[in-house]
Amino acid sequence: xxxxxxxxxxxxxxxxxxxxxxxxxxxxxxxxxxxxxxxxxxxxxxxxxxxxxxxxxxxxxxxxxxxxxxxxxxxxxxxxxxxxxxxxxxxxxxxxxxxxxxxxxxxxxxxxxxxxxxxxxxxxxxxxxxxxxxxxxxxxxxxxxxxxxxxxxxxxxxxxxxxxxxxxxxxxxxxxxxxxxxxxxxxxxxxxxxxxxxxxxxxxxxxxxxxxxxxxxxxxxxxxxxxxxxxxxxxxxxxxxxxxxxxxxxxxxxxxxxxxxxxxxxxxxxxxxxxxxxxxxxxxxxxxxxxxxxxxxxxxxxxxxxxxxxxxxxxxxxxxxxxxxxxxxxxxxxxxxxxxxxxxxxxxxxx
Amino acid sequence: xxxxxxxxxxxxxxxxxxxxxxxxxxxxxxxxxxxxxxxxxxxxxxxxxxxxxxxxxxxxxxxxxxxxxxxxxxxxxxxxxxxxxxxxxxxxxxxxxxxxxxxxxxxxxxxxxxxxxxxxxxxxxxxxxxxxxxxxxxxxxxxxxxxxxxxxxxxxxxxxxxxxxxxxxxxxxxxxxxxxxxxxxxxxxxxxxxxxxxxxxxxxxxxxxxxxxxxxxxxxxxxxxxxxxxxxxxxxxxxxxxxxxxxxxxxxxxxxxxxxxxxxxxxxxxxxxxxxxxxxxxxxxxxxxxxxxxxxxxxxxxxxxxxxxxxxxxxxxxxxxxxxxxxxxxxxxxxxxxxxxxxxxxxxxxx
DNA sequence: ATCGTTAACTTCATCGATCAACTGGAGGTT
DNA sequence: AACCTCCAGTTGATCGATGAAGTTAACGAT
Numbered sequence: 054x055x056x057x058x059x060x061x062x063x064x065x066x067x068x069x070x071x072x073x074x075x076x077x078x079x080x081x082x083x084x085x086x087x088x089x090x091x092x093x094x095x096x097x098x099x100x101x102x103x104x105x106x107x108x109x110x111x112x113x114x115x116x117x118x119x120x121x122x123x124x125x126x127x128x129x130x131x132x133x134x135x136x137x138x139x140x141x142x143x144x145x146x147x148x149x150x151x152x153x154x155x156x157x158x159x160x161x162x163x164x165x166x167x168x169x170x171x172x173x174x175x176x177x178x179x180x181x182x183x184x185x186x187x188x189x190x191x192x193x194x195x196x197x198x199x200x201x202x203x204x205x206x207x208x209x210x211x212x213x214x215x216x217x218x219x220x221x222x223x224x225x226x227x228x229x230x231x232x233x234x235x236x237x238x239x240x241x242x243x244x245x246x247x248x249x250x251x252x253x254x255x256x257x258x259x260x261x262x263x264x265x266x267x268x269x270x271x272x273x274x275x276x277x278x279x280x281x282x283x284x285x286x287x288x289x290x291x292x293x294x295x296x297x298x299x300x301x302x303x304x305x306x307x308x309x310x311x312x313x314x315x316x317x318x319x320x321x322x323x324x325x326x327x328x329x330x331x332x333x334x335x336x337x338x339x340x341x342x343x344x345x346x347x348x349x350x351x352x353x354x355x356x357x358x359x360x361x362x363x364x365x366x367x368x369x370x371x372x373x374x375x376x377x378x379x380x381x382x383x384x385x386x387x388x389x390x391x392x393x394x395x396x397x398x399x400x401x402x403x404x
Numbered sequence: 405x406x407x408x409x410x411x412x413x414x415x416x417x418x419x420x421x422x423x424x425x426x427x428x429x430x431x432x433x434x435x436x437x438x439x440x441x442x443x444x445x446x447x448x449x450x451x452x453x454x455x456x457x458x459x460x461x462x463x464x465x466x467x468x469x470x471x472x473x474x475x476x477x478x479x480x481x482x483x484x485x486x487x488x489x490x491x492x493x494x495x496x497x498x499x500x501x502x503x504x505x506x507x508x509x510x511x512x513x514x515x516x517x518x519x520x521x522x523x524x525x526x527x528x529x530x531x532x533x534x535x536x537x538x539x540x541x542x543x544x545x546x547x548x549x550x551x552x553x554x555x556x557x558x559x560x561x562x563x564x565x566x567x568x569x570x571x572x573x574x575x576x577x578x579x580x581x582x583x584x585x586x587x588x589x590x591x592x593x594x595x596x597x598x599x600x601x602x603x604x605x606x607x608x609x610x611x612x613x614x615x616x617x618x619x620x621x622x623x624x625x626x627x628x629x630x631x632x633x634x635x636x637x638x639x640x641x642x643x644x645x646x647x648x649x650x651x652x653x654x655x656x657x658x659x660x661x662x663x664x665x666x667x668x669x670x671x672x673x674x675x676x677x678x679x680x681x682x683x684x685x686x687x688x689x690x691x692x693x694x695x696x697x698x699x700x701x702x703x704x705x706x707x708x709x710x711x712x713x714x715x716x717x718x719x720x721x722x723x724x725x726x727x728x729x730x731x732x733x734x735x736x737x738x739x740x741x742x743x744x745x746x747x748x749x750x751x752x753x754x755x
Numbered sequence: 756a757t758c759g760t761t762a763a764c765t766t767c768a769t770c771g772a773t774c775a776a777c778t779g780g781a782g783g784t785t
Numbered sequence: 786a787a788c789c790t791c792c793a794g795t796t797g798a799t800c801g802a803t804g805a806a807g808t809t810a811a812c813g814a815t
Contacts, residue, residue: 061549062802064801064802072764072765075766076764076765078802082802086762086763088762103549105543107801107803108801109470109526109527109528110461110464110528111465111770111800111802112526112801113460113528113802114459114461114464114465114801114803115802116770116802116803116804120523120526134494135495140485141485144485147485147510151512156523158472158510159498159510161498172471172502175457175471176460177459177461177528411771413771414772424794424795425772426794426795428772430794437794438792438793438794439792439793458773459771463772464772465770465799465801465802466774466799467774468800757815758813759815760811760812761811761813762812765807765808766808767807768805770804773799774798774799776795776797778794778796779793779794779795780792781790781792782789783791785789
């Protein structure tokens with residue numbers, strides 16, 4: 054009987070007060086278009102009736118604004134949350150987006166073999182942040198046509214982006230290791246595969262053929278290679294981008310006769326795993342073996358990891374700003390990188 | 405001239421194919437209501453015209469479903485991302501929510517002193533996950549009236565929840581420390597304040613008056629107290645729930661004449677800070693001083709922290725299920741806790 | 756006295772999709 | 786032959802709000 058048969062809408066308020074629906078709408082979104090007395094009266098009545106402001110759906114449909122910024126994860130959500138890099142990026146992004154009164158919607162990108170996922174197409178968003186390249190460009194294209202602004206973390210001709218110079222990051226590491234006299238070097242790269250750890254001698258083509266080529270990965274290795282002419286460069290593929298996977302991959306290159314004198318992990322999470330693997334074998338990082346990471350996440354810095362710093366949180370903030378503000382002047386941005394030398398690297402052992 | 409004046413909608417498709425809009429709609433959401441030939445034809449045409457599926461706004465308005473689950477953060481987003489607990493919870497939540505084809509929307513709860521934030525009211529969500537209690541119940545109430553399902557991480561008469569028995573968690577720790585012979589104990593509690601570290605002798609009332617009473621905090625201390633009759637229990641308030649804050653708070657209780665023999669941090673992140681503070685003073689956890697945390701996060705487990713384990717990711721998953729499935733039978737769930745004894749606790753030193 | 760302007764509202768059309776109810780025909784029943 | 790059912794669609798109303806374009810009345814300027 055006394056059930057709530059109809060929801061409270063602007064119409065309810067309008068009828069009760071004898072004003073038009075538009076006026077009620079204005080009370081919320083354009084306060085200067087009506088007398089403040091009436092506005093107060095409307096808001097008071099709203100509170101009385103339990104009306105909690107304009108419905109997002111109606112508003113979104115009519116005005117086309119949702120005040121939501123999508124964040125597209127590659128692979129599973131779990132992978133995103135297991136890497137401090139993603140988390141810090143997300144933190145910066147949220148912070149910036151919040152300033153515009155918007156929120157962040159986490160979207161899972163379908164894996165390459167999944168059928169097109171409706172989750173992304175169905176998202177009600179004003180802008181979409183796309184992480185490291187991910188096959189399904191057609192979905193993104195469709196969203197773009199619908200007026201969704203796209204912001205990427207890698208250069209792209211059509212969209213806005215905020216990135217770092219990954220090749221330079223690689224070169225910084227290469228130069229550092231060259232100066233320390235390292236010649237036998239292993240690279241740990243994430244591969245997103247279930248297979249066993251795979252180790253092979255580096256060449257650009259071979260790397261591309263083994264992993265879904267992610268620009269940030271190939272660029273980093275390329276830069277590294279550039280500054281290490283004549284070095285013996287191996288690549289070990291890690292199952293995914295986690296500490297444990299880094300540990301396993303490192304094990305594969307450490308447990309051989311002529312182990313490398315330096316190990317470069319393409320991200321700090323992997324580098325932490327390398328550290329674990331080294332410690333377990335009684336090797337002291339920086340003395341018996343050099344370890345370098347990328348991204349300079351706090352956990353690694355804390356241990357004394359030599360790493361290429363990038364302003365991750367600032368990157369997130371900038372991305373958020375680009376996403377929410379179509380008038381922000383600079384729309385394709387490269388942030389600086391810097392090698393932070395700590396205790397995990399040292400001269401190559403002389404044996 | 406050739407600008408895109410009108411977006412491609414279902415109407416566009418319907419006109420082009422000479423069918424009704426409803427049929428186009430059905431092609432997407434009710435495939436069994438039309439012949440598969442026609443459906444294929446519609447989808448093909450959609451691809452041709454660059455139509456990317458039903459607009460979320462229209463769909464949300466008419467059907468009332470958004471396929472979005474809100475997650476309300478207390479305090480700033482930054483605090484949420486700085487605690488592995490939140491992140492693991494979020495990971496589990498996302499994973500579960502995804503199964504229902506939905507996504508997670510991150511919402512920042514306004515601080516107590518901010519004016520009501522529209523972000524929350526404007527959110528287009530089917531369900532809302534509310535973390536540790538947060539003042540603005542009226543906003544939540546309004547959403548509830550609009551049909552948004554509320555799921556909490558703490559017991560609540562009106563809503564669904566998934567929680568742990570915090571008092572029991574406290575008792576487990578208390579019992580453990582009692583058995584080890586500890587009598588001088590300090591508790592590190594997060595306070596969300598900018599003031600200096602504050603240390604005082606424990607009593608339920610005093611604790612409540614110092615911090616915004618969060619049930620999980622007060623319950624944990626209460627349980628602890630229960631199993632430590634006659635012990636000298638101090639409380640030190642940490643600025644917030646970060647490692648650094650834990651370190652500072654621990655410093656305040658360590659740098660005194662009769663320092664406690666055991667320190668209980670109300671969360672593992674804080675406990676890590678305590679560990680740092682102890683190490684800096686040359687104290688070995690488990691021998692010179694015992695340290696206990698809660699939540700059993702990987703970083704702490706890795707170091708050997710004694711902690712009360714709770715299935716955080718599963719908690720997130722369950723919360724997601726409750727949020728997305730109104731028919732899930734059990735709607736108020738208490739998950740088990742378990743004390744994991746590691747190297748950070750040991751017998752109280754005899755001096 | 757007339758015109759222009761502004762404040763404070765109202766009217767009307769519309770955003771894009773979905774639901775409830777209905778239709779025409781093919782096929783099966785009794 | 787009359788009746789029922791199911792399939793494959795159609796029609797029309799509607800979700801809740803907002804932008805564009807009026808409409809008043811009051812006021813000041815000329």
